Amino acid sequence: MPRTVLITGGTSGIGLATAARFAADGADVTVTGRRQETVERAAKELGVRGVVCDATETGQIEALAARLGETLDVLVNAAGGLPPAVSDDGSPLDAVRAQWETNWAQNLMTAVLTTTAVRDKLAPGGTVISIGSIGAERGGGAYGAAKAALAAWNAFLSAELGPRGVTANVISSGYVENTNFFGDRMTRERHDALVAETHNKRAGRPEEIAETAFFLASPGARHITxxxxHVNGGAFTTR
Structure with missing residues (x-):
């Protein structure tokens, strides 16, 4: 039987590359996204199932979970991103609050809510993978704080799911090109500065994050939870 795989935010960038990797292995893949046109395009491109679902909306997540089969082997929480700046109209505190709440919703709660909705479907030998960020380690502001919280929650999740034979890990990516993350805020100067921070002097690629996710869902990674x-070319190192 093919593995069943759910990838939120699977219509572009890292999520799309991850969906392509699992689909190439013959998995039964479902991708989600917020917009009908992007979901349909990704599903057609990869030959996978597509479902429109805003992973910040509980009703849509519950509907998604109801559409899935009884078991799920792999969940990849790739939904998230860098929200646009909040308008400075009104109270400055309201703007700060809105910025933080938006980042929290998109970069933490998407993973928490989706995982909670499908956790009873996770089969022994399954895995949960959440896409984090180097921003959690330095200068990330509201976005970085949300990604740091994602890693803290993952440790709790791993302890809960471990007795069932399910692993849970975060892939903390550095600068990855060919995604929609920065939008029009990416300049040549910023690109060069981010590349200069790496040891191998290049940006990451979505396919490299996808390969890491594929490994974490493999038999060889069953004791990693x-x-x-950290997948960042050495821009942030641990020891």
Missing amino acids: GQTI
Whole structure:
């Protein structure tokens, strides 16, 4: 039987590359996204199932879970991103609050809510993978704080799911090109500065994050759980 795989935020960038990797292995893949047109395009491109679902909306997540089969082998929480700046109209405190709440919703709660909705479907030998960020380690502001919280929650999740034979890990990515993350805020100067921070002097690629996710869902990674795996070309190192 093919593995069943759910990838939120699977219509572009890291999520799309991850969906392509699992689909190439013959998995039964479902991708989600917020917009009908992007979901349909990704599903057609990869030959997978597509479901429109805003992973910040509980009703849509519950509907998604109801559409899935009885068991799920792999969940990849790739939904998230860098929200646009909040308008400075009104109270400055309201703007700060809105910025933090938006980041919290998109970069933490998407993973928490989706995982909670499908956790009873996770089969022994299954895995939960959440996409984190180097921003959790330095200068990330509201976005970085949300990704740091994601890693903390993952450790809790791993302890809960471990007795069932399910692993849970975070892939903390550095600068990855060919995604929609920065939008029009990426300049040549910023690109060069981020590349200069790496040891191998290049940006990451979505396919490299996808390969890491594929490994974490493989038999060779069954004793890796509760971890944050840094994939950043050496821009941030641990020891």
